[in-house]
Amino acid sequence: MSFIARGNLPLLATAAVLAALFGAASLCFDNFCSSYVISDLFSQNAFLGISALGMTVVILSGGIDLSVGAVIGFTTIFVATLITQCEFSPWLAWTVALIVGTVYGAAMGATIHFFKLPAFLVTLAGLFFARGMAFFVTQQSVQIRNDVHELVSGVAIPFGQTEIGFTTILFLVLLVTMACVSNFSTFGRAVLAIGGDEESATLMGLPVARTKVAVYAINGFCSALAGIAMTLYMDSGNPINAIGLELDVIAVVVIGGTLLSGGVGSFTGTLLGFLIYGTIYQITYFANVGSSIATIAIGALLLAFILLQQILAPR
Amino acid sequence: MTQDVNLKKNRLGWQPPPAFYALLGLAALLLVNWFCIPSFFEIQVRDGNFYGSLIDVFNRGAIGVLLAIGMTLVVATGGVDLSVGSVVAICGAVVAIVLTTTQFGIVVAIAAGLLAAVGAGAVNGILITWLRIEPIIATLVLMVSGRGIAKYIAGEQTVAVPPELASPTLDFLGNGHFLGLPFPITIAAVLFVVTLLVVRRTSVGLLVESVGANPSASRACGINDTVVKLTVYVFAGFCAGLAGIIDLANIGIADPTNAGALSELDAIFAVLVGGTALTGGRFSLTGAVIGALLLQTLMTTLYTWGVPSDVAPVPKAIVILLVCLLQSPTLRSWLERTLRGNRKMGSRQVEASS
């Protein structure tokens, strides 16, 4: 009963929209309401979801990170090159990539905090830098042929007629972890407080510097993890991967009800936003509409959804 | 009153004008070119027109400058417009389609294109003011769907404007010369000067700054923030429309996917480098223009050096970061403190010796 309190209204509205979208699509298209599509919703977009979790943390803290797409792209080609050209074991390559991503995020966070620069700007520079470095590593795609890699990408749990893949499991585990951290750790609460009002948080004695750097580091980690998920998904690395993905990621987080001004939002919301986004894409494929109509439709649905949220949850 | 202690002027309190750091970056880049690519500064006269890398910078930079001018006012109101790149594409597609599929001619085509751009700006403005959607989100909607709209208008293909339809007006807009300079430079310069005059010689600038810095207090002062915001988004749309027309005129082909791609980020970058804060309030048009030219100089330099366009973002990022660091209050106050420390020592010595 207390769940239907005012604070949860936006979340309920989001869930209702998801149900309505999915329900309508199931009625309109054969085969839509199937284990294939449901598993696709997760597995085709797991990298997007992982990245959206990291972005949620950043946006909750009142920041923004435009570099995620580029860092994902960089990670795919970096990992692929390490494995194929430098003959690293995948485990080592992944570890190195995660460290690089985390450090890269932390560096951006530190620049933002200590030099008091707008996150938008620093991470925009981060976007350009990471994308350029991706092409610097190599200008073309690299196919990964490695047994360990294949083994890991093949891990799956049966689900209906199909299965749930490794990247989906990764996404869900990360989701639960982050939701717990957000609700049950001082760090998680500090992130919300800083997003609510950074100056007040400083005066309240919260470790603002540490928290903000950590937030960007976590997002860097998530981007790298998303990049790894993408290499597992496509068994290859490519410097052009995930171009413009940051916009999709931000859209997912926002549809999930997290306010860009910071301080308000949830990981459950991000999961719902992620599913809505995936469902919209699935619908455009099932409906067989041209890509221009598809993009217009996605924009229109995004808008409709934001408006709906606006109406249901004023202020 | 005995306020002299408090009013003692801090000698180091000098604040550089907002455009200072962008100018510094530009100067540094030109200096590098001076030593590394001497031909960069060569300007020849061919067929009565100026020709050279510097002219290219201004010519290619015109689109960036136009977008930056519109973006400056938007950012000053505390907003941002992510859709300008898509609006460039929409405008180009509309002009090309009107030209190729109807008999109305170039003037109507351009008017239609600008109308579409202004309309797009108005849509952004309405979403942001009346429906109170955050600017990033509201313009994100048009950024995403705008490319789709442009593609739809163009019929899912690039639209080439045949020379017989393009010449001479459209061609002149993109490739003509005025006073020996490519015409896009004239368009950008005129827009800059007119905007500067309107903004600073009337109270528009003050209104924009106050709305950006504190919308609620501005409303209490009788300023209609809805109108102010709506106007700046419409203006940004108009600027993007002009940029779209120049882009189309320049190559004679409307390309819905690539026209203006990522140019919104460049425009935002130019504005921020030019000393306008993303949080709104104080703005500097001159700074934004210099910022846009800084970006273009960098790109032209890299192309001249033969750096592959894919890797070019790396130096671009480094320049962005350097200019931003120069603007950082922390770095500045640290420098100031170091300087002041030296001065204090100096003054102490004077006291001791007297």
Place this chain on the structure above:
Amino acid sequence: KDQAAGGDAGDKKPTIGFVQTGDLSDWRKAHTQSVKEAAEAAGYNLKFADGQAKLENQVKAVSSFISQGVDAIIIAPLEVSGWDNVLEKAKKRNIPVLILDRQVEVEDDSLYVTYIGADTYNEGILAAKWLVEKVDGKAKVVELQGSQGASPTINRRDSFLEVIKDHPGIEIIASQAADYELTKAKEVMEAILKAKGDEIEVVYAHNDYMALGAIQAIEEAGKKPGEDIIVLSIDGMKSAFEAMVAGKLNCTVECNPLQGPKAMEAIGKILAGETDGIPKKQMVLDKVFDQSNAAEEIGSRKY
């Protein structure tokens, strides 16, 4: 539910999923059109999706077609790699896959039934040979490359180098990517003209658009494309023919986009279960056009 994948379901029209790259060039438009028309003629129900020039979108679209249970999938891939997983998924559900236009690189060839495309490697060879003859084995060349990592870019670059290896007089003095885009090519060419200026004798562009951009830049620099600087390109679009007639472009190697009929022929065989008779690789033949034969050809160009 899997019944749709099995094959012909009596009176029901077979459904084919077609994933296009999503770039908007005239060439691509003609290519899409060709597939759509051929599918209609063959009586298939064609589901179309494009990747909006993003590889991950293409993979998603293919995966969605698999979920929808189409009878066959045609992929015009953006990139050579990244296809193993999704093709394996198609194989698991017994959905035959046909690769069109650009090649894919997969570990297991049986993941797709056949590849139909233009021989982009051969195109570079034809272009280089034409050049060698034209300039008598001596020239300073600027190369405008397409998008990095796309198989045509790789092939057109490698094959060109392969030929001029034997002609030391031909030297590539600048080589930059302009992503098959006109604007970018114009900007890149402008910069190269400033840097290398009078040295440039030849521009070799990986597609017609980039050649048109280069032509504009050359004209603005006060030179005559086609005379002062030889321009050659690949694709053979109508606008290239117009440029050749106007004397601004010297040569274009055709890359035939009309691959639809051949693809549908193969699909027909696949659906009929006659997979054995289909060769693994089928090439559409390319021709060289230059100013000598451009005028007579231009009338019959549709794209």
Place this chain on the structure above:
Amino acid sequence: MPTLTKPILKIHNLRKQFPGVLALDGVDFELTAGEVHALMGENGAGKSTLIKVLTGVHPRDSGRVELDGQTIAPTSPSAAEGLGISTVFQEVNLIPRLSVAENILLGRQPKNAIGAIDWKTLYQMATQTLTRLGVELDVRKQLAEYSIAIAQMVAIARGIALDAKVLILDEPTSSLDEKEVTHLFTVMERLRNEGMAIVFVTHFLDQVYRISDRITVLRNGRLVGTWPTGELERLDLVEHMLGRKVPQLSAQRVGSAAVPSSKISAKPVVKAQGLGRRGSVHPFDLEIFPGEVVGLAGLLGSGRSEVGRLIFGFDSATTGTLEVGGNQVVNWSPRKAIDAGIAWCPEDRKLDGVIPQLSVRENIVLALQSARSIFHPLSRAKQNEIAQRYVAQLGIKTTSLETTVGTLSGGNQQKVLLARWLAMEPKLIILDEPTRGIDVGAKAEIENLVAELSAAGVAVLLISSELEDLARCCSRVVVLRDRRIVAALDPSSDLEQNALDESAIMKLIAHHND
């Protein structure tokens, strides 16, 4: 009274320079365990700066701080907290979107066995702390759902929830009512008896004499001196703060006596009939005549600010009509109100008042400018002249007209706001808590200003929590209770000739027979 042994906190020669302002110029300060030490000074004297430098919010330029004999140099409020210095800063600094409980315990939440936050204990602890302050509310609700007064109590609760050696309260009482102040003082006394050292900043002299043991006065960033409270006369204290003789604060009313006659002849400036707004104020009738000073009295949250906002059109009314200058108005908005000669000094100057990034000059001319067509801007010379005039008239302390307003002290920002509206030469000026956070000298100036305005025929609607001010300035006082106008004190029409004084207003506010 504990014997003044070794001081627990010792500040020596502290210096802090802001761009253009020397905010602290070699200040010494000592604090002993078990005392309440009042820190006094005019607006901009450097009180808040002293606190912020002490707690590491701002780095100091030079000077030494000793806590318990150890030299300390905290670089952040959290470091200061770690050392045992707990601070409630001047502007209420909390996170509105988090729950009340979290706001009290943020950063030191109780944990359970596995290191996760123990929400149940957290809510209990928060409730307990608030109960100590005499406040009872649902600590699970968002802070944003409560009023600014509650927020101030929550901030104080946060300050005392930490077992600190030193507690610093920077103007904690500015939004509190009498009952809440009493509760706070009870708690402060208990803490003092437990041996805590408390620094207390306020502009309320009464409160200083009620609670403090010693008083330190700052002026223009310099230490004037420290005295035991009992040995310092009120008048001397004020003189130390001002650095000059106290201006004549007449005990009599400063309001014009000529009002009643004008009331008969003149049309009202504004006339509200059944004006109201759902959820914030019940429909009310109100007439204000030229030259009148009408006071709005009531407890916190009684709806006084709302009345002002409705008349100015900042909030839109849901019922009733408003006549301005004899004409009924529709679609009322600040824009139209300004055109009709109505000015509004809001209560929340951070939110609705000053534009912090703009200069003093721009802030002063803004309303004037927005009333003109955009193509007829005021010339720069004219702007400077206007701004200069009001800076001089109101004694605004600023380095120059081009100083950004955000760097002025709170009280001076308030004066800039006043200047903005005076520059409009309004017919009616609505002043919402104009003296909040303002020092004694400035307060007298504002009261005189009100009298001058009234004499010049300007109507004033004065909203204030200080009944003394209301009694002194107003020709008529309207009392609100529970968002409803319940009574009016009008000496001119009152047959019983009730005097307009504090006790009369207080009686009406407190009157609750229903």
